[in-house]
Amino acid sequence: MKDYVVIGSGIIGSLITRALSKYPVSVHLLDKENDIASHQTIANSAIIHSGHDPKPGSLKAKLCVLGNQLYDTLEQELDIDLLRTGALVVAHNEAEEAQLAVLLERAHTNGVTDVKIIDQPTIQTLEPRLSKGITKALSLPTTKVTFPWEVAIHAVANAIHNGATFQKNAEVVSIEPNESHFTIQLKDGSKIEAKHVINAAGVMSDLIAAMIEPTPEFKILPRKGEYFVLDRKAVGLFKNVIYPLPTQAGKGVLIVPQTHGNILLGPTSYAVTDREDESTTRDGLAYVKTHLQSLSNDIPFDLIIRTFAGVRATSSFEDFYIQESKVYPHFYHVAGIDSPGLTAAPAIAQYLVEHVIKIDLPIKPDYDPIYRKTPLFHTLSEAQKIEEIAKYPKHGKLICKCEKVTEQDIIHAIHGPTGNDTIKGIKKRSRAGAGLCQGGYCESEVLKIIARETGEKPNEVNYYAEHTPILVKETKTK
Ligand SMILES: Cc1cc2nc3c(=O)[nH]c(=O)nc-3n(C[C@H](O)[C@H](O)[C@H](O)COP(=O)(O)OP(=O)(O)OC[C@H]3O[C@@H](n4cnc5c(N)ncnc54)[C@H](O)[C@@H]3O)c2cc1C
Structure with missing residues (x-):
């Protein structure tokens, strides 16, 4: 019991x-x-x-x-x-500025500290890529990612x-x-x-x-949210979380710098019946792109590496x-x-x-x-790297070149206190497959390491849930 x-x-x-x-x-x-x-x-x-x-x-x-x-x-x-980004809620005209004043009041009532309204020159200095049509913003320095x-x-x-x-x-x-x-x-x-x-x-x-x-x-009453993810090359293009004014449907389509340097663009917010349908849609992603136009015309969409969706x-x-x-x-x-x-x-x-x-x-x-x-190898100092590689020679083999993940990083992710033996579980813990090629080059290597470390056959290694193998049958005979 x-x-x-x-x-x-x-x-x-x-x-x-x-x-x-x-x-x-x-x-x-x-x-x-x-x-x-x-x-x-x-x-x-x-x-x-x-x-x-x-x-x-x-x-x-x-x-x-x-x-x-x-x-x-x-x-x-x-x-x-934790990345201390701060955030800006932006307004484009007097009517929207009046809504910012209401939000400022609400922030004070809720006990949010350091919040204030800033003007256009200050906004442009902080975030030069934001639309010049933005006239005022509510600055929220305690926002983090x-x-x-x-x-x-x-x-x-x-x-x-x-x-x-x-x-x-x-x-x-x-x-x-x-x-x-x-x-x-x-x-x-x-x-x-x-x-x-x-x-x-x-x-x-x-x-x-x-x-x-x-x-x-x-x-x-489930509501889906769809996103684009920009590659880490976009790091620093936007430093704050950028919000439009909220509506009944939620906080709107945002620009969100991430802890590893990527930038998220999204989400949508619409009612769905399937509670776990985490697929993206052409219409949803088009909605995101359209709504970003009021925030910035300077978003490098050529850096998109993937899309995803969650259900609230x-x-x-x-x-x-x-x-x-x-x-x-x-x-x-x-x-x-x-x-x-x-x-x-x-x-x-x-x-x-x-x-x-x-x-x-x-x-x-x-x-x-x-x-x-257990820190990832690429985050260590040179002296620490020398020490670690002496203990774990498998740090000498780079498996995910985009995110600089070594074979030993993956072994740690499999055997850690809450270790996991799926491709997605390893991606969650080590970021192998989270970069520009999205696992195109390293996924098969990760699969082989999981099979070796767990004693499973390669076609028994799952992508994420039970019964989701990547290899379904042999294509060649010896
Ligand atoms: C698109 C989107 C954007 C969001 N953005 C933000 C944001 O920026 N900031 C913020 O503060 N919040 C945000 N949220 C909200 C935030 O993500 C959620 O509030 C939070 O993750 C909820 O966590 P949870 O543990 O309740 O739910 P979940 O993470 O969904 O966990 C529920 C768990 O229950 C398990 N489960 C379900 N049924 C069973 C069962 N029968 N038996 C055993 N296990 C079961 C599931 O497998 C799942 O793992 C967002 C949400 C979405 C979807």
Whole structure:
């Protein structure tokens, strides 16, 4: 019997698991996919918003502003990437400038610091590639950008170090409430018993709720967001996150510098019925290009290296739904976590554990909040490289030339505390395949290394989920 089972290893479930691992309780994290952070947490804008936009008084507003601050602590504790970009929300005429003034007021009410309106010459000095038609901007210096799935992976690694456990390929198909515990049935037929259950299942959170409640108080209304990614050669072309004015549909199409030098362009925001259709569309990408025109006519579209899409867990409740079930005590919903869920995630974990669960236990004396990643070889100093290569000669072979990833970097990614044996899992941890050629040259080498390290046959190595091999059959006989 587990004290706590957390369903979903996105950024929310991962940080909740870590928050619970501070206490003398058993915590078990489940995900239906074969890796941490496989849905919203891997497909978003990566912005740690300042908190200028959510409705004052809402949980979104409070937890966004607090979450933004808590990322500075996460950076220290979990060794995550954080780029302090700042952001500009731009206006093109007097009517839009009036909306900036409303946003400024809202930012002040939400407790965002250092926010101010800047004029056109200042905007052009900061961001010379922005459209000359931009007349004013709201400057938000506390906006940052992170590497979202790294945050989740490091949080789980740290939680495991503190005694938690993680089970992948563990799809919850039903939940039976009993007198003093819940029995969770997985797709593979196994069962797990837990005294407390936390539903952090993202776009599936209303389906999990419906497993125990006849009429959940929220319904997920999924909304897709599509993007272009610019190659790292675009580094520095835009230094701030650039937002248009927000609308009912969301924050609009943005320009977002990323922690590794790429720039994201997007997203769209439209209702979809398939909660996990993460494909891009011709119309969606055309929409992104059209809407970027009001921000800049100087975007190097020839540097596009890929497109991607994510599906937001927007809900009928409108605000984040972070509550104990009204039907079954000890079952908690952390649902409707759309934007700014990435930003708010550390604050959501803290709020759930301290104010909703109200855990009343001492922190374990041996709780260790620190996780340190194995640095990628190319990030080391010359002296460190000499030391490392003596220990690990396989650093001498460069596998991904675009992102400078060595064979040993890939071996570390396979065998790390939350290691993975899929092509996409290795890309998430080492960036092999994330560069200009998008794995065209290195993917087959990564596959061979995974097969060798795990003892799998090459045609058993999966791209991302179970049963997604790249090699399906032999094309030549000996
Ligand atoms: C296009 C887009 C742009 C965004 N931009 C930003 C941004 O810039 N800044 C920001 O703050 N927020 C942003 N967000 C929101 C942010 O990404 C999400 O709020 C956050 O990632 C939610 O994390 P999560 O853990 O709740 O969900 P997810 O990451 O989706 O994780 C849910 C997990 O539950 C698992 N699961 C589902 N059903 C089951 C089951 N039956 N059994 C076991 N496991 C299950 C899934 O496999 C998944 O891993 C954006 C979102 C999108 C889609």
